[in-house]
Amino acid sequence: MASHDRPRVTAERTDKDLQREKRKIDEYRSLVERIETRVAEGGSEADVLDLTSDLLSRNPEYYTVWNHRRRLLLRYLEGGDTSNDASVDPNNKQASPQDYLLDDLRFLIPLLQQFPKCYWVWNYRLWILEQIERYLPRQQADSCWQRELDLVAKMLARDERNFHGWAYRRIIVDQLERLAQEAVHGEEGAGQGSRSQEEFDYTTKMIHSKLSNFSAWHYRSKLIPRILDEQEADDTARRKVLDDELDLIQNALIDPNDQSLWFYHQSLMYTIAPDCPRDSAIVLTLTNTDRVHYYEQEISRIREILEDWDDCKWVYQALLKYAAEYQTLDAGSKVYSNTDMRTWLSKLRQLDPLRSGRWDDLEKHLDLST
Amino acid sequence: MSLVAGPGRGGATQATESVPLVMDKHIKYIQDLNERKDEYEYWLTEHLRLNGIYWGLTALHLLRHPDALPRAEVLDFVIDCMHENGGFGAAKGHDPHMLYTVSAVQVLATLDAFDEFNQQVGDGTNKVGHFISNLQVREGVDAGTFAGDEFGETDTRFLYGALNALSLLGMLPLVDVPLAVEHIQKCQNSDGAYGLRPGGESHAGQVFTCVGALAIAGRLDLVDRDRLGEWLSERQLPNGGLNGRPEKREDVCYSWWVLTSLAMIERLHWIDGQKLIDFILGCQDPDIGGISDRPGNMVDVFHTLFGIAGLSLLKHPGLEEVDPVYCMPKLVTSKFLTGTTTKS
Numbered sequence: 169m170a171s172h173d174r175p176r177v178t179a180e181r182t183d184k185d186l187q188r189e190k191r192k193i194d195e196y197r198s199l200v201e202r203i204e205t206r207v208a209e210g211g212s213e214a215d216v217l218d219l220t221s222d223l224l225s226r227n228p229e230y231y232t233v234w235n236h237r238r239r240l241l242l243r244y245l246e247g248g249d250t251s252n253d254a255s256v257d258p259n260n261k262q263a264s265p266q267d268y269l270l271d272d273l274r275f276l277i278p279l280l281q282q283f284p285k286c287y288w289v290w291n292y293r294l295w296i297l298e299q300i301e302r303y304l305p306r307q308q309a310d311s312c313w314q315r316e317l318d319l320v321a322k323m324l325a326r327d328e329r330n331f332h333g334w335a336y337r338r339i340i341v342d343q344l345e346r347l348a349q350e351a352v353h354g355e356e357g358a359g360q361g362s363r364s365q366e367e368f369d370y371t372t373k374m375i376h377s378k379l380s381n382f383s384a385w386h387y388r389s390k391l392i393p394r395i396l397d398e399q400e401a402d403d404t405a406r407r408k409v410l411d412d413e414l415d416l417i418q419n420a421l422i423d424p425n426d427q428s429l430w431f432y433h434q435s436l437m438y439t440i441a442p443d444c445p446r447d448s449a450i451v452l453t454l455t456n457t458d459r460v461h462y463y464e465q466e467i468s469r470i471r472e473i474l475e476d477w478d479d480c481k482w483v484y485q486a487l488l489k490y491a492a493e494y495q496t497l498d499a500g501s502k503v504y505s506n507t508d509m510r511t512w513l514s515k516l517r518q519l520d521p522l523r524s525g526r527w528d529d530l531e532k533h534l535d536l537s538t
Numbered sequence: 539m540s541l542v543a544g545p546g547r548g549g550a551t552q553a554t555e556s557v558p559l560v561m562d563k564h565i566k567y568i569q570d571l572n573e574r575k576d577e578y579e580y581w582l583t584e585h586l587r588l589n590g591i592y593w594g595l596t597a598l599h600l601l602r603h604p605d606a607l608p609r610a611e612v613l614d615f616v617i618d619c620m621h622e623n624g625g626f627g628a629a630k631g632h633d634p635h636m637l638y639t640v641s642a643v644q645v646l647a648t649l650d651a652f653d654e655f656n657q658q659v660g661d662g663t664n665k666v667g668h669f670i671s672n673l674q675v676r677e678g679v680d681a682g683t684f685a686g687d688e689f690g691e692t693d694t695r696f697l698y699g700a701l702n703a704l705s706l707l708g709m710l711p712l713v714d715v716p717l718a719v720e721h722i723q724k725c726q727n728s729d730g731a732y733g734l735r736p737g738g739e740s741h742a743g744q745v746f747t748c749v750g751a752l753a754i755a756g757r758l759d760l761v762d763r764d765r766l767g768e769w770l771s772e773r774q775l776p777n778g779g780l781n782g783r784p785e786k787r788e789d790v791c792y793s794w795w796v797l798t799s800l801a802m803i804e805r806l807h808w809i810d811g812q813k814l815i816d817f818i819l820g821c822q823d824p825d826i827g828g829i830s831d832r833p834g835n836m837v838d839v840f841h842t843l844f845g846i847a848g849l850s851l852l853k854h855p856g857l858e859e860v861d862p863v864y865c866m867p868k869l870v871t872s873k874f875l876t877g878t879t880t881k882s
Contacts, residue, residue, distance in 0.1 A: 171836045295689060
């Protein structure tokens, strides 16, 4: 999209710079013109494809050229005998339409590496995979989809927060699950062909390599309820998962300055709320007594964090948030006093003045103003 | 008429402390974007040309210089981008796509040119409305959302754009708004924020598109305002700038998306507005005008608009009031949207 992370350059351009830039512009524009002319003529030769490869490697944002490429390929694919006839176009280099599709997957890899945030490249790749499924033998298509998981794992190893990468991963997983289900023709019940457990293990791996990976924590929060449903987990198993996750995040909170961790903790506490939607829930049979227990347990664990981190705003914030939620449970014996809450709020105001308007509202909400 | 959308040569590398808003420089910067055909970047960003016109024109309106671009040339350029099917491409000869069609409608609305457009292009606004409504997915798991073009990629950006443009055209009944709302709800996460598609990680850009679409649909009641407000307010970093997701760096464009979402849910006071003003002003290039993503980086018209719109929303003096839902001047949207839900 627009420019990000490019330092301002103040130096005036010399004549030499201007000439060099002019040559680059001329070359680029003549390439664009050649493509436009050939496309307008209805050219379907392999060299038009090569021209678009050249242009897209210089400028992958040129979405119309990706579309030219799609239309060219479709013409090959629909015009030719898809069984294995290489002679769709008499001038081509003996390449079959199938070869073009597989070549395109290879062509896109360096582009993804160079432009990992370009929507058009990711989308074009998905489109190619869909065509592979339509035009290539099933087994070949399956292994293409399968290999995408390795590719996206590599992309996420390079940048563990790449938003496109995570979105792409979810799409690929959906596709693999669909293929697996189609393969067994819907025998068995829910969860047949599910990859939830593998994906969950993947988030564990990513979190262990870097705790501050909100993308992985987020994905994990979506996977847990699904896995439990697919496994038809009983109450004991569900309660164990909730306890294990709370332990995991409490251990991670050894450094409480990372907001990713607090958001994950918050998402677990959200599953305890009486109004938590069924598809986000972990334990399905929570009583009010259970809820009070979890709030008391977590509030006291968070208070322990204070012993080492009395200057971390997140700790006070979490205490106040959970205290407010705890109050709605009509808890009889409080594990903290109003004085505690006033102290937390005044520390929070001191540590986080940016959000003072929010703390004003919180004070009113908790009825703490004196 | 075509404004270069990418970065260009820079002036001063770093704005000094507490710089004022250099209005005249910004106006000249935007006007000069049409004169930069000797830069490679100008050609590389042709796919953003029509968006660039929307960004530049809107910024100029907010800077109270609505006539700083030649109106007739702008209108000609926009009409040249239109295809027979009612969609617009990024520039003449580029394929039609939702992203550019929305920018075209926004520019036509800002120029108050729907009538002229219809005179020049028979049945123009109707064709545009149908191009957009035909992109709504009506069934299946993605029901309610919108594709960007005939190749079918879906994204809440397109859903928001569709409702934005159709409401300006007075053609919302062409689409199934409740179905779109249902889709948005599927994109909501337990942190109160929204992702690109159901299951996707919360992201400030998607919060803007989802909350903006709900505002247009008159369904802000579906937003968990406190929970979302908490997530959004944590985007502000100690330097005053806002990021788009936890543990990421600040950026002027994310600052706008977060800020406008906070405005829509009436939680603008949950961040420090003055510190954000100072951050945006510090991203100006005080010599050549324009605003960058972060202090000291290359400016571009995209960040220039979102910086100025942010300042407007924060009531910086000298600026026209911006409509947070549309990122257009309130004066313009109020003309087309009598009785709808936008709030400042």
